[in-house]
Amino acid sequence: MxxxxxxxxxxxxxxxxxxxxxxxxxxxxxxxxxxxxxxxxxxxxxxxxxxxxxxxxxxxxxxxxxxxxxxxxxxxxxxxxxxxxxxxxxxxxxxxxxxxxxxxxxxxxxxxxxxxxxxxxxxxxxxxxTEQTHNLGLLTLVPSKRTVLLENKPIELTRREYDLLQYFILNKEITLTREQILLQVWGYDYQGDNRTVDTHIKQLRMKLKGCSHYIKTVHGVGYLFEVQV
Known part of the structure; x- marks a missing residue:
């Protein structure tokens, strides 16, 4: 600007x-x-x-x-x-x-x-x-810097992993189907299948370590991001 x-x-x-x-x-x-x-x-x-x-x-x-x-x-x-x-x-x-x-x-x-x-x-x-910082449990997402902190320490995410986590956070406590995630994170013209979502979520969970359980699997449906206090 x-x-x-x-x-x-x-x-x-x-x-x-x-x-x-x-x-x-x-x-x-x-x-x-x-x-x-x-x-x-x-x-x-x-x-x-x-x-x-x-x-x-x-x-x-x-x-x-x-x-x-x-x-x-x-x-x-x-x-x-x-x-x-x-x-x-x-x-x-x-x-x-x-x-x-x-x-x-x-x-x-x-x-x-x-x-x-x-x-x-x-x-x-x-x-x-980019309007606000999101604090959820031990995680902090700073959209203006595309940064994610785990217990106030930055973690290294790929562009797609960041986009995926941000999509979950912006839609927290909402069950999302794999099709919804693929459409919103990868784009409507992406030709991959739903296994792409599962693979990236597996990688993202590994990087989130003790917060991996924030991303919950809803069997037969998709995924849910939820932080229980």
Whole structure:
């Protein structure tokens, strides 16, 4: 955020697209940064990551494409929301994007009304998740830093393990089916099966150690996150 305005980094190798999107978002009261390829976008992000609220990222670009840019961001633990813009409509590319940690996906050509609706939706979701710290038993989840503390000591979680734990905490004391978890944590285009959920929960429980019992198995249904005092 710059001043009281949310900041969007727009990444596209088409100059006309950059101009159109910049004018549109400025008119919508956003601050806008521009990059003509993935490498320039990364350089800008490294310098301004605390101010950038969302990235609109084209896929097909020279020097460094959208997927390569997204992978580098996530490998460096940056969780800035990313919406990918692409001319491709193949299902494989959408699945690939979600597996690498994209937040949403829009296929060109798109209407500006659809784009702003998607942007606002992702920003609302992100802001909601970063509003408060959650203290549950011996666990503390700090969304603004994507950090989990066990007895006030940080534990190392993968991006997916963190997302899974956060989803449980935000839906504590609610029985969740494997299908619900797969949809909300992995995304609607993920092609894996329910065993993926079981495997990640097993790994997450190991890292939670003495708090592993917070994640309860509801036989024949799914899982329940509950902390009993």
């Amino acid at each position: 710059i001043g009281n305005k949310q900041c969007i980094l727009i990444v596209d190798d088409e100059v006309r697209m950059l101009v159109v999107l910049k004018d549109f978002f400025v008119a919508q009261n956003y601050e806008v940064l521009l990059a003509e390829n993935g490498q320039v976008a990364l350089d800008i992000h490294y310098q301004n990551n605390t101010m950038i609220d969302l990235i609109l990222l084209d896929v097909m670009m020279p020097v460094k494409d959208g997927f390569e840019t997204l992978i580098e961001l996530r490998e460096n633990k940056f969780d800035t929301p990313v919406i990918m813009l692409t001319a491709k409509s193949e299902e494989y590319d959408q699945i690939k994007g979600f597996q690498y940690g994209v937040d949403d996906y829009i296929t060109k050509p798109f209407s500006l009304s659809l784009l702003i609706a998607r942007v606002e939706s992702v920003l609302r979701r992100t802001m909601k998740q």
